[in-house]
Amino acid sequence: MDAYGPVCVGIDPHASLLEAWGVGDTLDGLDRFAATCVEAFAGQVAFVKPQSAFFERFGSRGVAILERTLQDLRHTGTLTVLDVKRGDIGSTAAAYAEAYLDEDSPMAADAVTVSPFLGFGSLAPFLEEAEKNDAGVFVLALTSNPEGPQVQHALVQHGRPAGVPGRGRQTGTVAGDVLAALREANAGATPMGSYGAVVGATIGSTDEDLDVNGPLLVPGFGSQGGTVDDLRRIFDGVTRYVLPSTSRQVLQAGPDVAALRDAAVAVNDSLQL
Numbered sequence: 001m002d003a004y005g006p007v008c009v010g011i012d013p014h015a016s017l018l019e020a021w022g023v024g025d026t027l028d029g030l031d032r033f034a035a036t037c038v039e040a041f042a043g044q045v046a047f048v049k050p051q052s053a054f055f056e057r058f059g060s061r062g063v064a065i066l067e068r069t070l071q072d073l074r075h076t077g078t079l080t081v082l083d084v085k086r087g088d089i090g091s092t093a094a095a096y097a098e099a100y101l102d103e104d105s106p107m108a109a110d111a112v113t114v115s116p117f118l119g120f121g122s123l124a125p126f127l128e129e130a131e132k133n134d135a136g137v138f139v140l141a142l143t144s145n146p147e148g149p150q151v152q153h154a155l156v157q158h159g160r161p162a163g164v165p166g167r168g169r170q171t172g173t174v175a176g177d178v179l180a181a182l183r184e185a186n187a188g189a190t191p192m193g194s195y196g197a198v199v200g201a202t203i204g205s206t207d208e209d210l211d212v213n214g215p216l217l218v219p220g221f222g223s224q225g226g227t228v229d230d231l232r233r234i235f236d237g238v239t240r241y242v243l244p245s246t247s248r249q250v251l252q253a254g255p256d257v258a259a260l261r262d263a264a265v266a267v268n269d270s271l272q273l
């Protein structure tokens, strides 16, 4: 972030973008789109975030292009965040963690997005694999979509001694629990820990403590309506942790490599938080 600025550029090969770029919504179009993004962003921004879904749409050959994209980016030293939002029971989570974070895996990324909604403890294999491989994990906390609050703002209770109704009860939100678990996982790390939260630029405001001593991946900036003012308001006091993530806002400048690069640089320049 110090060297390149905080922006994370997403590689989201939407069908509409493949058509707009004139490469076609085909496997060959996907291949050209991804290669162009690597040429434009590698070595220019700190983080690139391929969205797995748009590669998986093309089956195993699309996934092979995702693997190559991750490898090409990593060879240039640009950090990759694979947006795949995984989560499962612990033993299966361990297999996912190996797939995405073991540095010898064909699909190895520098960081992966995961879902905590099978319980934060089920993510332990991801945190352990990340630690082994000097990698990172981003856990969904307050997502950018309007449906997120239904689960993430739900209230949970802690510290209620058995048989003593009401006594010692503390109430918080599901998102607050996720953030607290991340804070604990990152305790004592300097300059920050490797376990981050996903917090959308579109959430308006929050009373949650966003200081998890770890990075905050912030999608929703740009095409979903999040602005620099939103970032300043939501992340007041923790802006040093913020990686604003934007995909379509930059990708629509393609397919020209220089125009894509300029668009990414312009976002970085706009981020005077």
Ligand SMILES: O=c1ccn([C@@H]2O[C@H](COP(=O)(O)O)[C@@H](O)[C@H]2O)c(=O)[nH]1
Residues within 6 Å of the ligand: 010, 012, 051, 083, 142, 143, 144, 145, 198, 199, 200, 219, 220, 221, 222, 223, 224, 245, 246, 247, 248, 249
């Ligand atoms: O809360 C979340 C978590 C992930 N995303 C992902 O980020 C990009 C956003 O793309 P834009 O084109 O910048 O809107 C996309 O891959 C989402 O799946 C998110 O938007 N919100």
